[in-house]
Amino acid sequence: MKKNCLIAQSGGPTAVINSSAVGIAFECFRSDEIDRVYASNNGILGILTESYFCLNDVAFDQLKRLKTTPSSAFGSCRHRLKDWREDESEYSRIFSFFRKKDIGYFFYIGGNDSMDTVMKLSQYAEEKKLDVVILGIPKTIDNDLADTDHCPGYGSAAKYIGTSLLEIYQDAHVYQNEQVTIAEVMGRNAGWLAAAGALARYNGKQVVDLIYLPEVAFSMQRFLDxxxxxxxxxxxxxxxxxxxxxxCDGSYIADTAAVSDGFGHQQLGGAGQILRREVMAHITPRVKCVEFNILQRCAAHCLSETDVEEAYKVGKEAVRYAENGTSGYMVGIRRISSKPYLMKPALFKIEGIANKEKKIPQSWITSGKNYVTQECIDYMQPLIMGEKFPDYEDGLPAFSVLKSDERDTADI
Structure with missing residues (x-):
């Protein structure tokens, strides 16, 4: 008999996280094994509160538009499940909901912490002999998930960063005045987004002079030199x-007593302003600081076609793996070659990914610790290739509207 499936999204949004969800949904619609396709509101929290809606009831044109709609269309959360060996209460509620809605397949789209949830749920299901296939789908602009070659979401964020830096460069060279510009991008412990600055080129010349990454200890004196x-x-x-x-002691330059998220990750931001003050005091008073902040996460006007299509393909392939009963894995990306660029979706055991971070290899950082090597650039370049544009209305991007208030409320 056919089973239903459930899709949920978690963690920070990206420009292509919905493309993976569309890939899952469309493949489920074609499946002989799957009947209804549900979406949970706000990740795992929607399951715990039984807040959901059915994608079978969403108009086709809205689902199709979802492929180029940024952010998390189903809502997100940052909720850590306790170890089920210590507290089973949330697990009992989750799997009770699965039974109530006849869920046989659960796809969780997210980053490092989301893969922790996938691991715990799949281990619990295996231990309790519960017949639910559970798979993780990668997404994170930070590109820091282990094992997979790269993460859907990173290519578009890197494209946005490279594009924005080219525009900043153009702006800064209008006048003959001297100037230092510092651009601060996201990346708590992995510098993949900052490394994308090396992709920005004007007339064959790299426009970024210096790049500083979390992978190497930062010295203020060396920076000023x-x-x-x-x-x-x-x-x-x-x-x-x-x-x-x-x-060198492992303290963030922008370390504050700021709030942290549900996983204990401290909210950062402000490193650029700290460096700006130091450059003004020691080198030149003309210093500008640009903090990209959340702008780099959901820039649908700067989508990488490679990124969009890979996200879609990973979601689609996840359904095929699920139909074969594969559970307890993340469906990531294996690179076949860089020139020409070829990839294929691949399975990675979830225990090798959850709570781990992939950082830029030290060999990809220059000896001066202030730039990345050509090998790193060659790795990033294919991921930003091609353009994919959202629909436009009245001169602005038009995004999908999912009427979650029309959710299926049967049996709640």
Missing amino acids: DVKEAFGRSKNVLIVVSEGIQD
């Missing part, structure tokens, strides 16, 4: 810095 040297060569210097740069 680097900037002085670059400023001596050109009176117009562009610097990219990750929000998560840390000193």
